Amino acid sequence: MGERGGRRVTMEDVAAEAGVSRALVSLVIRDAPHVKEDKRAAVLAAIDRLGYRRNSLASRLASRRTATLGLLVLDLRNPVWADVTEGVTEVAESSGNHVLIAVGGFDEAREREALASLLEMQVDGVVLAGYMGRASVLRGQLAGTPAVVLTRRLDVPGVDSVVGGDEQGAELAVDHLVALGHRRIAHVSGPAGIPYPARREGYLAAMARHGLTPRLFEGDLTETGGRAAMHAFLDDDGDVPTAVFCYNDLSALGVLDELDHRGVRVPEDVAVVGYDDSSVAAMPRIGLTSVDQHARAIGERGARLLLSRIASAGGEERHESLVPELIVRGSTVALGR
Amino acid sequence: MGERGGRRVTMEDVAAEAGVSRALVSLVIRDAPHVKEDKRAAVLAAIDRLGYRRNSLASRLASRRTATLGLLVLDLRNPVWADVTEGVTEVAESSGNHVLIAVGGFDEAREREALASLLEMQVDGVVLAGYMGRASVLRGQLAGTPAVVLTRRLDVPGVDSVVGGDEQGAELAVDHLVALGHRRIAHVSGPAGIPYPARREGYLAAMARHGLTPRLFEGDLTETGGRAAMHAFLDDDGDVPTAVFCYNDLSALGVLDELDHRGVRVPEDVAVVGYDDSSVAAMPRIGLTSVDQHARAIGERGARLLLSRIASAGGEERHESLVPELIVRGSTVALGR
DNA sequence: GTGAAAGCGCTAACAT
DNA sequence: ATGTTAGCGCTTTCAC
Numbered sequence: 001m002g003e004r005g006g007r008r009v010t011m012e013d014v015a016a017e018a019g020v021s022r023a024l025v026s027l028v029i030r031d032a033p034h035v036k037e038d039k040r041a042a043v044l045a046a047i048d049r050l051g052y053r054r055n056s057l058a059s060r061l062a063s064r065r066t067a068t069l070g071l072l073v074l075d076l077r078n079p080v081w082a083d084v085t086e087g088v089t090e091v092a093e094s095s096g097n098h099v100l101i102a103v104g105g106f107d108e109a110r111e112r113e114a115l116a117s118l119l120e121m122q123v124d125g126v127v128l129a130g131y132m133g134r135a136s137v138l139r140g141q142l143a144g145t146p147a148v149v150l151t152r153r154l155d156v157p158g159v160d161s162v163v164g165g166d167e168q169g170a171e172l173a174v175d176h177l178v179a180l181g182h183r184r185i186a187h188v189s190g191p192a193g194i195p196y197p198a199r200r201e202g203y204l205a206a207m208a209r210h211g212l213t214p215r216l217f218e219g220d221l222t223e224t225g226g227r228a229a230m231h232a233f234l235d236d237d238g239d240v241p242t243a244v245f246c247y248n249d250l251s252a253l254g255v256l257d258e259l260d261h262r263g264v265r266v267p268e269d270v271a272v273v274g275y276d277d278s279s280v281a282a283m284p285r286i287g288l289t290s291v292d293q294h295a296r297a298i299g300e301r302g303a304r305l306l307l308s309r310i311a312s313a314g315g316e317e318r319h320e321s322l323v324p325e326l327i328v329r330g331s332t333v334a335l336g337r
Numbered sequence: 338m339g340e341r342g343g344r345r346v347t348m349e350d351v352a353a354e355a356g357v358s359r360a361l362v363s364l365v366i367r368d369a370p371h372v373k374e375d376k377r378a379a380v381l382a383a384i385d386r387l388g389y390r391r392n393s394l395a396s397r398l399a400s401r402r403t404a405t406l407g408l409l410v411l412d413l414r415n416p417v418w419a420d421v422t423e424g425v426t427e428v429a430e431s432s433g434n435h436v437l438i439a440v441g442g443f444d445e446a447r448e449r450e451a452l453a454s455l456l457e458m459q460v461d462g463v464v465l466a467g468y469m470g471r472a473s474v475l476r477g478q479l480a481g482t483p484a485v486v487l488t489r490r491l492d493v494p495g496v497d498s499v500v501g502g503d504e505q506g507a508e509l510a511v512d513h514l515v516a517l518g519h520r521r522i523a524h525v526s527g528p529a530g531i532p533y534p535a536r537r538e539g540y541l542a543a544m545a546r547h548g549l550t551p552r553l554f555e556g557d558l559t560e561t562g563g564r565a566a567m568h569a570f571l572d573d574d575g576d577v578p579t580a581v582f583c584y585n586d587l588s589a590l591g592v593l594d595e596l597d598h599r600g601v602r603v604p605e606d607v608a609v610v611g612y613d614d615s616s617v618a619a620m621p622r623i624g625l626t627s628v629d630q631h632a633r634a635i636g637e638r639g640a641r642l643l644l645s646r647i648a649s650a651g652g653e654e655r656h657e658s659l660v661p662e663l664i665v666r667g668s669t670v671a672l673g674r
Numbered sequence: 675g676t677g678a679a680a681g682c683g684c685t686a687a688c689a690t
Numbered sequence: 691a692t693g694t695t696a697g698c699g700c701t702t703t704c705a706c
Contacts (some may be wrong), residue, residue, distance in 0.1 A: 397682095
């Protein structure tokens with residue numbers, strides 16, 4: 001049974017067992033046409049008897065095709081990336097491709113390493129589900145391998161992108177709050193260092209457009225940052241914002257938590273808006289108004305772009321943008337109601 | 338630059354460019370000892386100039402070692418598996434191993450396929466972070482490849498396991514509720530079909546031990562199931578449970594939601610306990626009492642078991658069990674307070 | 675320390 | 691329709 005306790009079972013062994021040539025075994029395995037039914041059956045029986053399993057390393061090496069996309073995921077703890085992953089695998093697999101997943105992270109060295117291992121496995125192309133590094137670094141690492149970046153636009157030859165319209169999404173959020181009568185609207189942004197400035201910029205643009213004074217607090221993408229932000233806002237007495245727009249849902253949860261602790265009512269005293277419309281936003285008792293960037297669709301579009309670039313290398317880079325959508329829930333309400 | 342627009346850059350090319358033999362290049366790449374510094378520098382320079390990237394397919398094939406663990410993840414949407422994944426990758430990478438992730442699912446065919454692709458990539462061993470299939474199927478597929486199953490025990494030769502003590506965890510939950518004075522304690526279980534009966538059994542055992550009448554509702558591992566369960570419980574008037582213990586946190590959220598909608602107070606009228614102590618349980622306004630199975634530790638222990646089995650094949654299967662811990666939050670309180 | 679030669683297990687022409 | 695023959699790009703003895 002199988003390979004343990006002896007030599008690995010090869011195609012050659014199967015061929016001998018079935019009384020055919022190795023090439024025929026290969027054809028059967030890849031179920032190629034023009035194989036007589038009785039021979040095919042004999043081969044399959046031999047495979048079964050010997051417990052043969054194809055060596056995909058050897059087959060990929062020999063054929064020089066892997067039919068595999070590499071997927072680099074930024075952060076498994078944020079549900080948004082699970083959605084993106086679903087979109088990517090769905091499209092890839094339905095077109096006969098495999099997906100190799102590697103987990104990156106906010107640490108650029110780790111991210112670099114993860115990408116390298118994907119590339120060394122000779123994947124046909126790479127989907128970057130979030131990317132922290134710089135364009136020049138990416139360009140050097142890819143060295144021409146087709147890729148697509150999701151949620152961020154990067155100008156690298158041969159690299160397409162799909163973004164969720166972050167700037168527009170932020171404006172949606174601000175406009176919504178303004179329409180409800182809010183004027184002191186604060187923003188809990190992402191860390192200053194990360195290459196994702198669009199939501200902050202959208203916020204600033206919208207505030208300027210409405211003639212309002214912006215108020216920023218630098219968060220950290222997690223509840224902790226949201227909590228710290230709200231803490232700061234509340235202690236800065238006399239000028240507590242009536243609404244807070246957060247970089248993502250996780251930050252918004254921290255804001256909610258701090259407000260609860262301080263006995264400040266949501267949405268009556270302070271309205272809160274998140275971003276991502278991740279599963280937590282819709283949870284009971286949370287009811288967080290949030291901007292949906294259509295993460296799953298981003299994954300699907302990205303995979304399609306990549307597959308088409310792989311199919312016909314070269315050509316202009318394509319940069320797609322989805323239209324975000326505001327999902328209104330109980331955490332926002334007209335001021336003074 | 339790189340491979341595009343020409344032949345793939347091979348080690349041979351690098352050797353020629355650096356004026357050394359191919360073998361030396363190989364040594365440099367794997368940074369083996371005993372390589373003179375000037376030669377090494379020359380090789381690295383050549384690699385850089387040519388944009389060479391090692392072909393991991395070829396190297397793994399030739400060396401017949403991959404130093405890679407396959408990780409089959411059951412469900413990316415449940416935060417528990419993200420925790421397990423972190424534990425596995427942490428241990429694997431800190432010991433110089435790579436991790437190849439594949440996403441399975443509740444569909445057994447999909448799961449089978451995902452596992453097959455991992456095995457065909459010649460991984461040294463497989464971590465099953467959740468597994469829906471049967472032991473005989475697994476045994477056939479593995480055909481001797483070392484593996485470890487997490488959160489479930491399976492009797493297959495060469496397959497270790499790490500479980501979270503589900504039965505005990507369920508008893509902890511029930512005992513806690515009983516201690517608070519509850520007697521009508523219901524359970525929202527997992528689907529009848531899945532191979533994860535231990536929490537239900539623990540619930541039944543604990544109820545029997547306390548001389549209480551069990552009350553089951555079959556959930557589906559998600560909020561939907563929890564909502565349906567609570568709906569059924571509330572409509573069955575005259576005998577509404579005063580406490581509900583749920584298969585997992587997601588189900589518990591559904592229960593909370595339905596209770597909120599019906600205007601039933603938690604924990605005063607009905608107490609709720611979840612399982613997994615996933616990030617959502619600790620969220621603001623949720624405050625769900627939950628059983629922590631130490632998911633990350635399960636991943637770590639699993640990876641360690643697997644690595645040691647790979648290092649010395651054979652030997653008795655080891656089945657470890659972690660001790661679950663009840664994390665009490667605001668969703669449970671003494672009856673009648 | 676370094677180079678030459680022999681595969682790793684498979685696929686892809688090509689011949690039969 | 692089936693068998694034969696070269697490699698795929700690398701690692702690994704084993705001489706030098």
